[in-house]
Amino acid sequence: GVQWAAIHGRTSEQLYSGKADWESIARIKEKSPIPILGNGDLTTPELALDRLRKYGVDAIMIGRGALHNPFIFKQTLSLWRGEEYQEASCEEYLELIREHQQNLFAHYPSQRALLHLRKFLVWYSSGFPGCHKFRRLVFSILDIQSLWQETQSFFSQVRTKESGERLDEPFLQADMDKKSKGNSMGKKIAPIESPVEIEEHTSELQSRQVI
Secondary structure (H helix, E strand, O other), X not given: OOOOEEEEXXXXXXXXXXXXXXXXXXXXXXXXXXXXXXXXXXXXXXXXXXXXXXXXXXXXXOOOHHHHOOOHHHHHHHHHOOOOOXXXXXXXXXXXXXXXXXXXHHHOOHHHHHHHHHHHHHHHXXXXXXXXXXXXXXXXXXXXXXXXXXXXXXXXXXXXXXXXXXXXXXXXOOOHHHXXXXXXXXXXXXXXXXXXXXXXXXXXXXXXXXX
Protein backbone atom coordinates (compact mmCIF):
# COMPACT_ATOMS: atom_id res chain seq x y z
CA GLY A 1 0.00 0.00 0.00
CA VAL A 2 0.85 3.66 0.08
CA GLN A 3 3.63 4.33 2.60
CA TRP A 4 3.69 8.14 2.41
CA ALA A 5 2.18 10.99 0.40
CA ALA A 6 3.46 14.37 -0.75
CA ILE A 7 0.89 17.17 -0.95
CA HIS A 8 1.26 20.39 -2.89
CA GLY A 9 -1.02 23.01 -1.38
CA ARG A 10 -2.10 24.59 -4.65
CA THR A 11 -4.78 23.64 -7.17
CA SER A 12 -4.11 22.78 -10.80
CA GLU A 13 -6.01 25.92 -11.84
CA GLN A 14 -3.67 28.11 -9.81
CA LEU A 15 -0.54 26.87 -11.58
CA TYR A 16 2.21 29.14 -10.24
CA SER A 17 -0.08 31.89 -8.97
CA GLY A 18 -1.46 32.49 -5.50
CA LYS A 19 -0.22 30.97 -2.28
CA ALA A 20 0.11 27.34 -1.28
CA ASP A 21 -2.53 26.35 1.29
CA TRP A 22 -0.47 24.95 4.13
CA GLU A 23 -3.46 24.98 6.50
CA SER A 24 -5.09 22.31 4.34
CA ILE A 25 -1.87 20.30 4.32
CA ALA A 26 -1.82 20.47 8.13
CA ARG A 27 -5.44 19.28 8.40
CA ILE A 28 -4.68 16.31 6.15
CA LYS A 29 -1.61 15.51 8.21
CA GLU A 30 -3.68 15.46 11.42
CA LYS A 31 -5.99 12.76 10.01
CA SER A 32 -3.48 10.77 7.98
CA PRO A 33 -2.26 7.37 9.18
CA ILE A 34 0.80 7.65 6.92
CA PRO A 35 3.61 10.22 6.78
CA ILE A 36 2.78 13.42 4.91
CA LEU A 37 5.28 15.54 3.04
CA GLY A 38 4.39 19.19 2.51
CA ASN A 39 5.22 21.14 -0.62
CA GLY A 40 4.54 24.63 -1.92
CA ASP A 41 6.24 28.04 -1.89
CA LEU A 42 9.41 26.70 -0.26
CA THR A 43 11.65 29.27 -1.89
CA THR A 44 14.14 29.95 0.93
CA PRO A 45 15.76 27.85 3.66
CA GLU A 46 13.94 29.93 6.27
CA LEU A 47 10.52 29.26 4.74
CA ALA A 48 11.26 25.57 4.35
CA LEU A 49 12.19 25.13 8.00
CA ASP A 50 9.28 27.30 9.16
CA ARG A 51 6.73 25.18 7.27
CA LEU A 52 8.25 21.97 8.61
CA ARG A 53 7.98 23.14 12.19
CA LYS A 54 4.75 25.12 12.02
CA TYR A 55 2.48 22.70 10.17
CA GLY A 56 3.58 19.40 11.67
CA VAL A 57 4.38 17.57 8.45
CA ASP A 58 6.78 14.66 8.56
CA ALA A 59 9.01 16.17 5.92
CA ILE A 60 9.06 18.84 3.24
CA MET A 61 9.56 18.55 -0.50
CA ILE A 62 11.32 21.43 -2.24
CA GLY A 63 10.52 21.91 -5.92
CA ARG A 64 10.96 25.03 -8.01
CA GLY A 65 12.72 26.81 -5.16
CA ALA A 66 15.71 24.66 -6.08
CA LEU A 67 15.66 26.02 -9.63
CA HIS A 68 16.26 29.48 -8.22
CA ASN A 69 18.68 28.31 -5.53
CA PRO A 70 20.11 24.83 -6.14
CA PHE A 71 21.92 25.07 -2.79
CA ILE A 72 18.69 25.38 -0.80
CA PHE A 73 18.81 21.75 0.38
CA LYS A 74 22.11 21.96 2.26
CA GLN A 75 21.25 25.46 3.48
CA THR A 76 17.95 24.23 4.94
CA LEU A 77 19.72 21.28 6.53
CA SER A 78 22.16 23.67 8.19
CA LEU A 79 19.28 25.68 9.68
CA TRP A 80 17.58 22.48 10.86
CA ARG A 81 20.79 21.55 12.66
CA GLY A 82 20.87 24.96 14.34
CA GLU A 83 23.76 26.20 12.23
CA GLU A 84 24.10 29.27 10.07
CA TYR A 85 24.26 28.63 6.36
CA GLN A 86 26.51 30.23 3.79
CA GLU A 87 25.37 31.81 0.56
CA ALA A 88 26.82 30.03 -2.46
CA SER A 89 29.92 31.59 -3.96
CA CYS A 90 30.50 32.23 -7.65
CA GLU A 91 32.92 29.29 -7.66
CA GLU A 92 30.21 26.98 -6.31
CA TYR A 93 27.76 28.16 -8.98
CA LEU A 94 30.28 27.59 -11.75
CA GLU A 95 31.23 24.17 -10.40
CA LEU A 96 27.57 23.16 -10.28
CA ILE A 97 26.86 24.48 -13.78
CA ARG A 98 29.96 22.75 -15.17
CA GLU A 99 28.83 19.42 -13.73
CA HIS A 100 25.27 20.01 -14.91
CA GLN A 101 26.52 20.80 -18.41
CA GLN A 102 28.64 17.64 -18.56
CA ASN A 103 25.73 15.47 -17.44
CA LEU A 104 23.33 17.04 -19.94
CA PHE A 105 25.67 16.49 -22.88
CA ALA A 106 26.36 12.94 -21.70
CA HIS A 107 22.67 12.02 -21.75
CA TYR A 108 21.13 14.14 -24.53
CA PRO A 109 21.92 15.01 -28.15
CA SER A 110 23.85 18.28 -28.36
CA GLN A 111 20.93 20.49 -29.39
CA ARG A 112 18.64 19.08 -26.71
CA ALA A 113 21.38 19.41 -24.08
CA LEU A 114 21.93 23.04 -25.04
CA LEU A 115 18.19 23.65 -24.79
CA HIS A 116 18.05 22.29 -21.24
CA LEU A 117 21.20 24.12 -20.20
CA ARG A 118 19.75 27.43 -21.34
CA LYS A 119 16.64 26.93 -19.23
CA PHE A 120 18.62 26.16 -16.11
CA LEU A 121 20.98 29.08 -16.64
CA VAL A 122 17.97 31.39 -16.71
CA TRP A 123 16.75 29.96 -13.42
CA TYR A 124 20.15 29.90 -11.71
CA SER A 125 20.91 33.51 -12.66
CA SER A 126 17.57 34.94 -11.52
CA GLY A 127 17.79 37.65 -8.91
CA PHE A 128 21.37 38.64 -9.56
CA PRO A 129 22.32 42.05 -10.98
CA GLY A 130 22.38 41.85 -14.77
CA CYS A 131 20.21 38.72 -14.88
CA HIS A 132 17.76 40.20 -17.41
CA LYS A 133 20.54 41.02 -19.86
CA PHE A 134 22.13 37.62 -19.30
CA ARG A 135 18.77 35.91 -19.85
CA ARG A 136 18.37 37.54 -23.26
CA LEU A 137 21.95 36.67 -24.13
CA VAL A 138 21.49 33.02 -23.17
CA PHE A 139 18.75 32.53 -25.76
CA SER A 140 20.75 34.21 -28.51
CA ILE A 141 23.95 32.14 -28.25
CA LEU A 142 24.18 29.19 -30.64
CA ASP A 143 27.26 27.28 -29.47
CA ILE A 144 28.25 25.79 -26.14
CA GLN A 145 31.72 27.36 -26.03
CA SER A 146 30.37 30.90 -26.28
CA LEU A 147 27.59 30.10 -23.81
CA TRP A 148 30.09 28.80 -21.28
CA GLN A 149 32.28 31.88 -21.67
CA GLU A 150 29.34 34.19 -21.04
CA THR A 151 28.24 32.04 -18.09
CA GLN A 152 31.69 32.27 -16.53
CA SER A 153 31.70 36.02 -17.05
CA PHE A 154 28.27 36.47 -15.45
CA PHE A 155 28.74 34.23 -12.42
CA SER A 156 32.25 35.51 -11.74
CA GLN A 157 30.50 38.74 -10.73
CA VAL A 158 27.90 37.06 -8.51
CA ARG A 159 27.56 38.56 -5.05
CA THR A 160 25.61 37.16 -2.14
CA LYS A 161 22.60 38.88 -0.61
CA GLU A 162 24.76 39.72 2.40
CA SER A 163 26.59 42.23 0.23
CA GLY A 164 23.26 43.78 -0.72
CA GLU A 165 23.69 43.03 -4.40
CA ARG A 166 21.10 40.31 -4.95
CA LEU A 167 17.82 41.60 -6.25
CA ASP A 168 14.59 41.09 -4.35
CA GLU A 169 12.90 39.68 -7.43
CA PRO A 170 9.85 37.40 -7.48
CA PHE A 171 10.69 34.01 -8.91
CA LEU A 172 8.62 31.98 -11.38
CA GLN A 173 5.56 34.14 -10.95
CA ALA A 174 2.68 33.21 -13.21
CA ASP A 175 0.76 36.45 -13.23
CA MET A 176 1.75 37.72 -16.65
CA ASP A 177 0.03 41.03 -16.00
CA LYS A 178 2.97 41.93 -13.80
CA LYS A 179 5.07 42.30 -16.91
CA SER A 180 3.39 45.60 -17.62
CA LYS A 181 4.01 47.02 -14.17
CA GLY A 182 7.00 49.20 -13.36
CA ASN A 183 8.99 49.66 -10.21
CA SER A 184 8.92 52.71 -7.96
CA MET A 185 11.29 54.53 -10.32
CA GLY A 186 8.97 53.99 -13.27
CA LYS A 187 11.24 51.43 -14.94
CA LYS A 188 9.88 48.23 -16.43
CA ILE A 189 10.88 45.01 -14.70
CA ALA A 190 10.66 41.72 -16.57
CA PRO A 191 9.72 38.98 -14.11
CA ILE A 192 11.42 35.63 -14.16
CA GLU A 193 9.72 33.37 -16.67
CA SER A 194 7.68 30.46 -15.43
CA PRO A 195 8.70 26.97 -16.57
CA VAL A 196 5.84 27.10 -19.06
CA GLU A 197 7.12 30.35 -20.57
CA ILE A 198 10.66 29.05 -20.85
CA GLU A 199 9.45 25.85 -22.51
CA GLU A 200 7.44 27.89 -24.99
CA HIS A 201 10.39 30.16 -25.70
CA THR A 202 12.82 27.32 -26.26
CA SER A 203 10.30 25.32 -28.30
CA GLU A 204 9.85 28.32 -30.58
CA LEU A 205 13.60 28.60 -31.06
CA GLN A 206 13.80 24.90 -31.78
CA SER A 207 11.00 25.05 -34.36
CA ARG A 208 12.90 27.83 -36.12
CA GLN A 209 16.03 25.64 -36.00
CA VAL A 210 17.84 28.29 -34.00
CA ILE A 211 18.95 25.66 -31.51
